[in-house]
Amino acid sequence: MANTGAMFNKHDLLDLDDELGDEARNTRDTVRTYATAELGPRIADWYERGTLPREVAEGLGALGLFGMQLNGYGCPGLSAAAYGVACRELEAVDSGLRSFVSVQGCLAMFAIHRYGSEEQRQAWLPAMATGEVLGCFGLTEPEAGSDPGSMRTSARRDGVDWVLSGTKTWINNGAIADVAVIWARAEERILGFLVPTDSPGFTAREITGKLSLRASNSATVVLDDVRVRSSALLPGARGLKSVLSCLNEARFGIVWGVVGAASACYASALDYVGGREQFGRPLASYQLSQRKLADMAVAVTHAGMTALRLTSLKQAGRLTPVQISLGKLANARSAIEVARIARGMLGANGITLDYPVMRHMANLEAVTTVEGTEEVHTLSIGHAVTGLPAFR
Incomplete structure (x- = not known):
């Protein structure tokens, strides 16, 4: 049997990123490089101080991340896949960064682009695309x-x-x-x-x-x-339909974003247990550790597959609100479970800002609520499969 170990990617077990086109891969690499170098070293301090400086918008705008999925008015008009991987790479650093981009581009700018007049688009969107206007x-x-x-x-x-x-x-x-x-x-x-x-x-x-x-x-x-x-x-x-269309744009970003948060937690746990010894052996050598790592790898992979499938549907013009609900519910649920497992594997070190897992875990508690709670998305799916509304 051929030894394929050298080709194995322990952070992407099914090589899901092979499904990305050149545009999405370039976006991934650009955002990952910037986020790792410019945002990652500062995020723990921002989190501890409870702030995200407004000047962060300048760098994100220079990368073309605000309204990146929109066409014209200074927006690059990139694919849904490119937008998704940008959200993933930002949320791998912190959910607050993905939220910042999402609110600007998928809620405020999308509403103006989709429902505004030509005068409103010309007046607001170009400056919002650069981050000059928030x-x-x-x-x-x-x-x-x-x-x-x-x-x-x-x-x-x-x-x-x-x-x-x-x-x-x-x-x-x-x-x-x-x-x-x-x-x-x-x-x-x-x-x-x-x-x-x-x-x-x-x-x-x-x-x-x-x-x-x-x-x-x-x-x-x-x-x-x-x-x-x-x-x-x-x-x-006109009406809630317009409101919900904006929310669905943001929810799509969350489907991808939480994959980044989960991946970061998995990577942190994998690195930690590989380097820490207890009872004379690396923690990674114990069966219980490997079971947890395997569970996290499966969860991250399944979440990535869900994000890719929803992207295919979106790019084909076939993505429905209930499919977005399914993706947001499933991926947020998986991500927070991965974060909790990772936190436990790091022991007491896992509750500090020296490692990202507790910060991600706390963030994901909010992400499961924003853009539709777990209960609302559950009932949306229930309504779709039964034909019976249970909201009232």
Whole structure:
């Protein structure tokens, strides 16, 4: 039997990256090199201090990562696979980095690109693509998280203007954004508005005391009779369908991103048990260690396969919301289990910022909730396979 050990990739057991085209591979290599050199050495400090400096946007924008899947207006129009691997490489460093790019490109910029007027696209997207202008996505409210149809933020006509009132919470990038995509109820319709954050009556208060996604900015946004011109209305956005289309773009990024977090935890555990000796032998030589490593390798591989399959469907124009729900639910669930196993394998060292696993584990607790909780995605799948809604 031929010895193929030299060809074996212990970090990609099925050589899944062979399925990537040249564009996606180039994106992978570019983002990995930048993230490893520029972001990795600083992420533990940012996490410990509970911040992600705004100047990070400059480097990410220079790489073309903001709105990278969009066409025109300074956006490179790359493939879904390229966007996916970019999310994977960013989240291998920290979920906060992937979230930063996701909110900018898949929520704020996507909403403007898909539902905005030509004037709105020209006014906002080029500067957002470079990171000069940052955006946020104002959907979640204190009393309307998983049920966005119950939002209370209102929009009322006043002559040629609109007046917005309400509160949004857990808005990523909210306290550093220059423009907010705000969703509000006007009578029985849900409409989207582009609101400059320096508008009178607009305030954003950063949420502190977080134990997850610490290297990110989360805010509570208050709109106290914020007046905007009629030109602020996103003309193509009508109802929750428009809102959910934006969320599905971000969820696709999470499907890929959590593979990066899980891979980083697996790699950290593999390296650690290979170098640490107990009872006169490397920890990696014990059967229980190898069982855990094998379980993690299988989970990471399956998550990668799921991401690739959803990418094929997306690029073919066949990806459905329930398929995205399945991917987000399965991959987030697998990733957090990998992180927990890895943390245990590192023992007490696993709870420190000297290693990435506890940081990833804490981040993934939030990732299982954002862009749809585990319960909501479970019920979405249940509805699809039974035909019976169980939300109400």
